[in-house]
Amino acid sequence: MKENMKKIEEMTRHSIFEVFNKMFFLFLEPLDDKDNGYDMEAAIRFEGSMSGEVRIFLSADIVKTMIQNMLGLAEDDITERDIEDSSKEAVNMIAGNFLGKLDSTEVFNLSMPVFKKQPGDLEFTENACRMDFDSDGGKVGVIIAVNGYP
Amino acid sequence: MSFNVLIVDDSNSMRAVIKKVISISGFKMDQCIEAGNGKEALEALAENWVDVIISDINMPEMNGFELLERLKGDDFLRDIPVIVITTESSERRMQDAFNLGAKGFIKKPFSPEEVKKILYEVIGVNDEGEYEEDRGDDKAFDF
Numbered sequence: 001m002k003e004n005m006k007k008i009e010e011m012t013r014h015s016i017f018e019v020f021n022k023m024f025f026l027f028l029e030p031l032d033d034k035d036n037g038y039d040m041e042a043a044i045r046f047e048g049s050m051s052g053e054v055r056i057f058l059s060a061d062i063v064k065t066m067i068q069n070m071l072g073l074a075e076d077d078i079t080e081r082d083i084e085d086s087s088k089e090a091v092n093m094i095a096g097n098f099l100g101k102l103d104s105t106e107v108f109n110l111s112m113p114v115f116k117k118q119p120g121d122l123e124f125t126e127n128a129c130r131m132d133f134d135s136d137g138g139k140v141g142v143i144i145a146v147n148g149y150p
Numbered sequence: 151m152s153f154n155v156l157i158v159d160d161s162n163s164m165r166a167v168i169k170k171v172i173s174i175s176g177f178k179m180d181q182c183i184e185a186g187n188g189k190e191a192l193e194a195l196a197e198n199w200v201d202v203i204i205s206d207i208n209m210p211e212m213n214g215f216e217l218l219e220r221l222k223g224d225d226f227l228r229d230i231p232v233i234v235i236t237t238e239s240s241e242r243r244m245q246d247a248f249n250l251g252a253k254g255f256i257k258k259p260f261s262p263e264e265v266k267k268i269l270y271e272v273i274g275v276n277d278e279g280e281y282e283e284d285r286g287d288d289k290a291f292d293f
Contacts, residue, residue, distance in 0.1 A: 022259035085163035093258045096237025
């Protein structure tokens, strides 16, 4: 299981880099120290030959940078709706990208993403892994939990 | 020549990004209509003619597959090319979309070049935004 989680972690990491680089024009640096200072969370569940959840934790400053880079908005023009939409879109893209890398022949059903203004518990089980990243624009954390991976 | 585009996505931000990416790409867009799901898209299509539809799959109320089904069953709307733009990249999902009449598929995250290329491909125009068959007609009169 540990070996499989490593594979999943590696694929997820690539998906996170791809999404942040291509959609938000942000280059992330992996952080070794686990940081719990996040301001919000978005999560999405997936079901198929295996099931699980991807949760993304964001600092307030990185969400603003993401929106500014993606939409070209000035900081003062950013709305709560933009923050929620962009956070949900980020976790949606990471999950879809990861599942495509995992097995492009398999169909996975994705739930509608949910957004939380206050991040939930960052604890995770042995069927999950956590990654933290830093960038000029702020911090991102991702927890991916899977059930049923062979 | 410029084209009317209908963007269907439940995320305001994603609709804005797609619109921006189309503008950056150099694609000649005239009117851009937006809808938050398949139901809103059908309402918009009852009042507006569009040259191409770009639709997400995972949406509340009426998802992209249901929208494709409704379009396929409508004599007036079935010929409007639909590009599916989604995070879901499984081959079977793509095939399902094509079977329902989708003409193109864009995977998120995407680049402006990818969006422009697929837009021109499904509408059937060249890089100048002219219909491919028009170019042939022009040549026929080029004495």
